[in-house]
Amino acid sequence: MDFKANLKGVGVKPKSLSEEERKVNSPQQVDFRAVLGKKGGAANSNKPAAADPPAKNAGGSNDFRSVLANKKKQATPEKNGENGGAKTTEKDGGKTTVNNCVDGGINEKKTAGKELQFMEKLSNVTVLDGQRLRLQCRLASSDARDVTVTWTLDGKVVKPSKFIVLANEGGLLSLTIDKALPEDEGEYRCRAESSAGRAECSCMVLVDDPTENSPADKKSKKATPTSETLPPQILQFPEDMKILAGEKVEIVCRFSGAPPITCTWLKFRKPIQEGSGDISISGGEGSSQLTIGSGQQEHCGCYTVELRNAYGLRQAALNLTIVDKPDPPAKVPAASDIRRSSLTLSWYGPTYDGGSAVQSYNLEIWDSVEKEWKHLVSCNSTSYNVQNLLPERQYKFRVRAVNIYGVGEPSAESEPVTVGLAEDDENHEEEAEEEDDDLEKEPDYRDVTIRTDMKVKELYDVEERLGTGKFGQVFKLVEKSTKKVWAGKFIKAYSAKEKENVRQEIGIMNSLHHPKLVQCIDAFEGKSDIVMVLEMISGGELFERIIDEDFELTEREVIKYMLQIVDGVSFIHKQGIVHLDLKPENIMCVNKTGSKIKLIDFGLARRLENAGTLKVLFGTPEFVAPEVINYEAISYPTDMWSIGVICYILVSGLSPFMGDNDNETLSNVTSATWDFEDEAFDEISDNAKDFITNLLKKDMKARLTCAQCFEHTWLKQDTNTMKAKKLSKERMKKYILRRKWQKTGHAVRAIGRLSSMAMLAGVSAKKGSPTEEDNQFLECLEYEQKTECKPSFSSVIKDVEVVEGSAARFDCKIEGYPDPEVVWYKDDQPIKETRHFQIDYDEDGNCSLVISEVSGDDDAKYTVKAVNSLGEATCTAELLVEVMAGEEEEEEEEEEEEE
Structure with missing residues (x-):
């Protein structure tokens, strides 16, 4: 589903639906790139909002409601281009210079005087792509007052933004870029002006490719420093390290460069205090070493060495992983399907696998006669059918997890259990037979x-x-x-x-x-x-199973399902992967009668390890986390948000963020607007509400992890002894019917979902x-x-009118085979993708250009050209940039004063 059709109008009139009807709405999975184009700063803001596509609004958070309420202001052509500078008018036979006033300041050229002086000038710097860049110079203290400072990159003025910080701290002038990109490479100049005159200094910045192995061997593409002014060079630094717990860790960095060189060690970008956590730092000429006496779990993390001299800065980083035997399996092993001489034992995986995937589990048994623990069997699954038990004995069980580093400590002991008890009646025997379907085979x-x-x-x-x-x-x-x-x-x-x-x-x-x-x-x-x-998998979707007439929905049953969902997601995360598409359709029952489930569809899953800062723009609005809509970095907590939404729906049959349309749903998600006020939650325990609350946190760092979920009071309680009050399924039925209605005629991303197999009863x-x-x-x-065909546009780009400081977006859809290559042009000049220009082209032919923080320079004609071996096609549109309302009023006041 494409959001563009929803955004054609300036405003959206919601349907008149009740709160319950809104919550059972359920839109299809969509690509958020189609929504983000209309998003920009509020028209009453005088300060443009800096943003990386998609742009943030003036309020600082990406709330799509601001898009729907945005009102366009008619441009005043005769004022375009008159935002700054001066006008000369004839008056009383002479000439009078009138300066335009912006934000209360008068822009006049200062008279020349005594030249300013730099005590410290800029130095050439080489940084790695994605690392922090900081340039600084210092004015003489007597010159530091009333100074206007301008920074330029290759002659173009550098403006402060969310990515670039410019500062003047008592004459210490600095430019800081948190994550340097290749586009930040070039000649930087710092120009200081005051009534005393002006001064400037410059330096060259080189942004190196981090994939190159030896920083010392890299050749500068610009301005190679001389040996007397050589910035630090890293000669030797280790790759990522895996160390067995308890062993000594030594990280050695060897370097060269013009002395003196200061060396700083950091962990997660924070300086390491020597002596804390069994850590020591030593060094000599041209080397520095960080030593950890005995590596433990708290020492895991990203370690960075930062080398600095008067001529530049160098950094290198590695990830340290302390590997060990697995932790004990979580919770207590549980016995079920107890027969005359057998039972089924189930358990959960360990909360931490020791840094290596669990290879197997060792099951141990204790009986009331021999009264000692013995090894029973090794298996790869988290359940096992124990045979040949004697009816006169009580049995207890415990489990150890095994990885390549050894066998972990045992889990807690199971409750004592006795086999061979006579069934109360024939019905009990039949129930036991049905539970055979619930056995989890390897x-x-x-x-x-x-x-x-x-x-x-x-x-x-x-x-x-x-x-x-x-x-x-x-x-x-x-x-x-x-x-x-x-x-x-x-x-x-x-x-x-x-x-x-x-x-x-x-x-x-x-x-x-x-x-x-x-x-x-x-x-x-x-x-x-x-x-x-x-x-x-033949049991159908979990939500479909819940509304079956023969299924009794209780909070206890929800806990059983949530434990399985968290168990599966926990394993996914331990492999360095995020699922990114957790929703009801992707939770399947193994069969028609049991309670076991499986997660399906990994088409949107992504690896986090070695991926750097991962951002995505896809998902289902109802289940996607705020950071996805805001086009921010995602991580494992992104999946935890989706788990929270699923749990909310399971206990209530209501959808926490559903609005009248996709835009309202996205607004609710980005603002984390939800509640427990509906009467459906009157029967839900406080522990369940607390569990959901700690997953639906807007700050992803505040959300529960899978390990913390297992330890939460709600999931940790004994389901055999808790009250099992029956919950209403009517809202759930309405919710599912709504989803089916909305999916009619729409393509489903999880192609041919395995839920279609529900037609096979087993x-x-x-x-x-x-x-x-x-x-x-x-x-x-x-x-x-x-069929091969030349490119064509089934949807062309259209003229766009935006307020200065907001974001602009052009969208089109391209047909053709082989897949056309696409190039965007601004006034016939090819556009290179940068922070300012974000280009996207997906496999369905949807192509977009997002321009963030629009200025007057962006007022131009834009063309998109699609080319393949059979021909080419183009379409063109114009971008009209409107002056901010506050600036227009100021200009009108100036004109009145002139008159």
Whole structure:
């Protein structure tokens, strides 16, 4: 779903819906880039809001409501270009100079006088891409008063923004960029002017590529300093380190450069105090060493060494990981499905895996006769069916987690349990039989390599179609060699980019071998398609299961489901991955009768490790976190927000952020507007509300982690002894019906979602054959090539009128195959992507140009050109920049004074 259609008007009139109806609304997953273009500063602000696309409003937070209420002001053409400078008028036979006044100041050229003096001048600097850049020089103390300071980069004036800080502290003039980019490279000049005269100094800044291995070997692209003025050079610095807990850690940095060189060690950008936390720092000529006597978990983190002399600054960083045996598994192992001589034991993974994935679990047993702990079995799952138990004995169990570094400490002991008790009645026996469906069998874990040398039909029989989506279809597959039933996800992938997206999803799933996560067991690549062979999940969506007539919804049941969701997400996060698409459709029941669930669809998942600052602009408005809409860096807490929304809906049947439309929903999310005021929460415990509250925090750092969720009072309580008050399912039914209605006619990102398999009541071995239509589809996937055509615009860019200081956006949609290359032009000059100009072009052909912090210089003609091997197409529009209301009033006052 595209937001652009929702933003055509200046304002949006909400529907007259009740609070409950608004909360059960549920929009489809969308790309937020289509919304962000209309977002800008309020028209009554005299100070432009600095922003990286998408721009922030004058209030400092990205609230889309400001977009919908923004009113355009008619431009005054005769005043454009008269914001500054002076006008000369004839009066009484002479000439009078009239200066324009902006913010109360008179812009006059100062008379020349005694030259200012710099005590310290700017020095050449080399920094790594993404690291902090600071330039500074110092005026003589007697010259520091009433000085106007101007900074320029390659002749263009540098203005302060959220990324650039300019300061004058008693004559110490500085320019600071928190994260330097290649566009920040060049010649910087600092010019100081006062009634005493003017002075200036300059330096060269080089932004190095951080991917190069040896900083000392890099060649300057500009202004190589002489040996007498050489900035620090790092000769040796280690890569990321993994150290076994308890061992000594030594980080050595060797460097050169013009002395004196000061060396500062930092952890998470904060200076390290020597002697704290068993840390010592030593150094000699050309080297510095940080030593940790005994590495422990608190020593994990990012360590940076900062070298500085009079001629520049150098930094290097590494991530230190202290690895160890896993922590004990969380909570207490629980026995269920107790029979005459067997039971099923289930447990949770450890709160910390020691820095290496858990490989297996060691299950230990104790009985009331031998009264000693013995090793029972090793297994890879978090449940095990214990056989051959004797009815005369009481048993207790505990579990140890195992990784490559060793065997961890045992979990807490289970409650004593006795097998062989007679069933109360026949009904109890039947219930026990049903619970067999709830046993969590060990999934078939495989590291999948995409096959290109054979087709899926060679190894699998393709049977009936299970579902259809925008990108392809899902078929039932039967493995020829084993007769096992799988789900085949046939994905249309014509372009290299489309295929790379699917390969990325498969690569991520290879890292996610866990019982709570759906598994990919095979994959095939053809000329125009990729087939993923997936674990069959036949129980349907969790929310659909809850509204079944035979299901009793209680807070106790919600806790059981939330524990499983958190367990799965915890494992995802431990692999350095974020899911980014947690929502009801992606939580599936394993079968129709049990309570086990799995998380599916990793098409939007991303790796955080080695990814730097990751930002995304996709998701479902109802479940997405504020930092995604605000185009800020995301991390593991982004998933925790979605878990909070899911939990809110599970206990109440209401959606916490749903508005009358997508824009209102986004506004509610960015402002974190939600409550427990509905009567649906009258029956919900305070602990449940506290759990939700600590997940739906606007500050992502304040949200609970998965480990903290396991330790929260609500999830930690014994569900066997808690009260089980029945909750109403009527609101949930309305919510689900609303979602189904809204999905009609819309493509679903999770193609052919596995929920479509709900039609198979259990993993049925029923034979079936594809229809003729299905066979045609499969043949097309194998042989069809996309029709080639030259580029064209199905939607063109349109003229845009914005207020100075806000953000402007041009949108178009491009058709054509092969995929066209796209270039944007400003007055016939190609546009290079920078902080000011943000260009986006997605796989569906949607293309946009976002211009942040618009100024008068941006008032121009903009053209987008699409080119492929068959031809080209262009479309053009104009950007009209309006003067801020406050500035117009000031200019009018000046004109009145002149008259």
